[in-house]
Amino acid sequence: NAGVTQTPKFRVLKTGQSMTLLCAQDMNHEYMYWYRQDPGMGLRLIHYSVGEGTTAKGEVPDGYNVSRLKKQNFLLGLESAAPSQTSVYFCASSYTGTGHEEQYFGPGTRLTVT
Amino acid sequence: AQSVTQLDSHVSVSEGTPVLLRCNYSSSYSPSLFWYVQHPNKGLQLLLKYTSAATLVKGINGFEAEFKKSETSFHLTKPSAHMSDAAEYFCVVSDEITGGFKTIFGAGTRLFVKA
Numbered sequence: 001n002a003g004v005t006q007t008p009k010f011r012v013l014k015t016g017q018s019m020t021l022l023c024a025q026d027m028n029h030e031y032m033y034w035y036r037q038d039p040g041m042g043l044r045l046i047h048y049s050v051g052e053g054t055t056a057k058g059e060v061p062d063g064y065n066v067s068r069l070k071k072q073n074f075l076l077g078l079e080s081a082a083p084s085q086t087s088v089y090f091c092a093s094s095y096t097g098t099g100h101e102e103q104y105f106g107p108g109t110r111l112t113v114t
Numbered sequence: 115a116q117s118v119t120q121l122d123s124h125v126s127v128s129e130g131t132p133v134l135l136r137c138n139y140s141s142s143y144s145p146s147l148f149w150y151v152q153h154p155n156k157g158l159q160l161l162l163k164y165t166s167a168a169t170l171v172k173g174i175n176g177f178e179a180e181f182k183k184s185e186t187s188f189h190l191t192k193p194s195a196h197m198s199d200a201a202e203y204f205c206v207v208s209d210e211i212t213g214g215f216k217t218i219f220g221a222g223t224r225l226f227v228k229a
Contacts, residue, residue, distance in 0.1 A: 004157070035219075040123070040221050040222075041221055042204060042218075042219035042220050042221045042222055043158075043204070043219040044219075045217070090157060090158070092158075097214065097215065098215060099146060099208035099209065099210065099214075099215030099216070099217055100146040100165045100208065100215075101163075102148070102160045102163065103158075103160075103217075105150075105157035105158040105159070106157050107155075107156055107157045108155070108156075108157055
């Protein structure tokens with residue numbers, strides 16, 4: 001049982017380049033989330049999904065797109081990377097979306113945009 | 115409106131001494147409260163959670179937290195710090211809003227443990 005996995009672990013992009021971050025979970029969770037973590041700011045929600053084929057915007061969605069074609073996978077895309085998107089990105093999942101249960105986190109992807 | 119404030123950005127203790135990480139929150143309804151721990155270069159791991167049951171919540175690795183509604187606090191404590199406790203700790207509040215729920219993470223408290 002791998003839990004939540006993320007690929008890649010590290011990436012360096014030049015301004016304007018694009019990339020996709022992959023999140024996979026093997027716990028049959030309905031809800032999946034993408035967060036970014038910046039120093040002194042905790043985690044902020046980028047986008048989330050309440051089930052296969054659905055996505056919704058979070059607190060800081062601008063510059064990102066997501067897709068959930070399969071229940072176990074949640075992809076985060078950056079179409080044209082900017083230095084402000086330098087951050088650590090975490091994927092998480094939960095069985096329901098009541099907000100009263102634990103979220104399970106992946107190990108993170110450290111992205112640097114130069 | 116929801117908010118969560120971790121009152122200390124850094125806390126330093128000696129090994130074997132008590133740990134206190136402070137968290138205050140504001141919420142409109144009946145929130146759930148969580149503490150997560152993040153070790154260097156790792157994802158977040160749940161330490162404990164409060165979801166309207168017992169106000170004193172025990173978690174993993176000897177940590178506990180007490181929900182005090184009158185003080186709107188959910189401080190994290192441990193009687194005796196261990197070197198392996200050195201990490202960043204996040205207080206999280208989750209509450210119902212119109213159409214769903216909202217989860218807010220505190221800015222984090224980094225715990226240093228001195229030998």
